[in-house]
Amino acid sequence: MTNPIITLTTDYSTNDHLVGVLKGAILKINPDAQIIDITHQVAPFDLLDGALAIASAYPYFPARTIHVVVVDPGVGTERRPLLVSGQNQYFLAPDNGVLSGVYEREHPVIVRNITSEHYFAQPVSKTFHGRDVFAPVAAWLSKSWQPGSMGEEITDFKRFTMPKPKEADGLLKGVVLKVDAFGNLITNFRAEDLSPESLEKGELSLQVGSHAITKLVPTFAYGSAGEPVSYIGSSGYLEVAVNKGSASKALGLGRGTAVLLVKK
């Protein structure tokens, strides 16, 4: 019998004991759970950053994985805790849109408002529902596999639109979604935003901040030293990199920078 897998995606950082407490809270209920960190470095309270992290990672996990996603600026207020059943995986998160990227990819989803308080750690604190609500419910779910016992289905859950490029003046206007650990700028353009000619010739006309980029290469290793190049990254987004360097530092650009693509 394979042990159930529970993943964690939070903005807690690993600087203190909070992530350890989440894991203890899970193991106290199901000591056989295999707990996997996706990341704890979501930008604090940043729902879009959290939504990108879980949406980028969950498709690589096996069926029946339970994902706990806690980016929760409204903890202790009226916002609801959710249990979402996708095609073959589960998601626990506050109802604040942090699962928007999951809703985009998973069809159908069943979204439940978790109301079965007897599964919570009592007394439930006002500030740490990761420990008192999400971790315990994930652990009980990993034993029972009965999502229906956690609460009633709802349809008015919150979701926001993941930022998409917009067409204007013959240009596509996009944005740098995030900077990765190597300093690569990850934009919200995808291969389908590029012309077949562009993809074939390895050329494009991209403006990132005040920098013009014209090379579309298979991978960052094809760039000359110090030269910014673009390529379709491993998550399907167009990225800007500098070979063996940090594009973010070299160009002085970060998350939120406007990116313009000339349609050819």
Next chain:
Amino acid sequence: MTNPIITLTTDYSTNDHLVGVLKGAILKINPDAQIIDITHQVAPFDLLDGALAIASAYPYFPARTIHVVVVDPGVGTERRPLLVSGQNQYFLAPDNGVLSGVYEREHPVIVRNITSEHYFAQPVSKTFHGRDVFAPVAAWLSKSWQPGSMGEEITDFKRFTMPKPKEADGLLKGVVLKVDAFGNLITNFRAEDLSPESLEKGELSLQVGSHAITKLVPTFAYGSAGEPVSYIGSSGYLEVAVNKGSASKALGLGRGTAVLLVKK
């Protein structure tokens, strides 16, 4: 059969291979151990910070969990290695007071000086007892569950008093114990230091550094943007936060800052 759980709390950081080595040293003896990181970001050599981390986390773990706590400025000197049996969990640490918070909560404790050197990795280095003493003894304990075989009981182990607020001039004088990942200031006041009236009305008179705070809210999400508020946090301590911001940055304050509470 559930796998035994061994947790790690250290000041090693995760910047190099040291934590990996600890895990290898455990798995080489007991490959079935489930190893859980509590945190490796204890401030270097900081016994109080380590004591707070393990004391805050261990109560959430299941019975028979073995906690390895290595904050060890005196490694390689005469300080003794300890194995502590609490009510239903175990703790391995150097005898330097890093388990003081555990001693406060667990009654009774049996504290043993680990002397059974045949369980150590030989030769024992002078600088890495995490690898050569604590990890191997934890792993053997997770197989034998015989703490008595590790050494004789002692009573003269080191402990320090966790910092408590002190009364003076009609005020309670406390301190910021630490700053969490969100920039919240965690003080050493607890709910019992506040008057029932204060708790009921949601008011208090708190001075943190040169800032006066008067609002006592259920959770940080109740604060206006930029407004510092206080609330009883998830570990039972009074915390100061700024909604969706960092109180530490906004107020320019950190660990060790004096906090004054007017008793009402």
Next chain:
Amino acid sequence: MTNPIITLTTDYSTNDHLVGVLKGAILKINPDAQIIDITHQVAPFDLLDGALAIASAYPYFPARTIHVVVVDPGVGTERRPLLVSGQNQYFLAPDNGVLSGVYEREHPVIVRNITSEHYFAQPVSKTFHGRDVFAPVAAWLSKSWQPGSMGEEITDFKRFTMPKPKEADGLLKGVVLKVDAFGNLITNFRAEDLSPESLEKGELSLQVGSHAITKLVPTFAYGSAGEPVSYIGSSGYLEVAVNKGSASKALGLGRGTAVLLVKK
């Protein structure tokens, strides 16, 4: 039956979802794998730093451990993916020398060029072979234990010489290999570079940058406050430390600093 152990050593950092994706990619193929992080903080694209990390950690792991090492500046180019069988452990890495420290210690090794593409995640991306090549092959190996099925043996794999001290003008010239989390300077001198007299008397004549160090102590805890001392560290290298402080900060020195040892 003990679960197979797969370790990860990368330069991905834990700031985003990439490490989570690696783990998902392994668990999707072998949900029973026990995944252990060695470190994800290898300096980006730094083959020597990666080589030091894995060479320092792997000897502490049990037989049959599978080590995935991804520091891969040439991902997506012609560089080959390797599966290395050591005496009793396995290593997966790009053929760029990042296993040089392993090749130094393991005799004999069998080095294979991984060519069995049916084990890869298809389509293989140009930029994330950790996810599409190394993680899947590690997971399949942990089920089949058939390294021979992954590709043919090769002998022209890349390796570089780990930096060794050089004798010149009656001095041994070495270098600071890295700075650890405590700020200790780890040099490439070993106990055998010191005279027996030096080791016995606890004296040496070492110059690190412009600082002269004369004390050779059993462990950093023997230094006076603020005093830089040297000792043989837990990995066998001569280290320079300041008791309860950071030698790197106190001396203003870092990786790559020249170190001179007067032979006595």
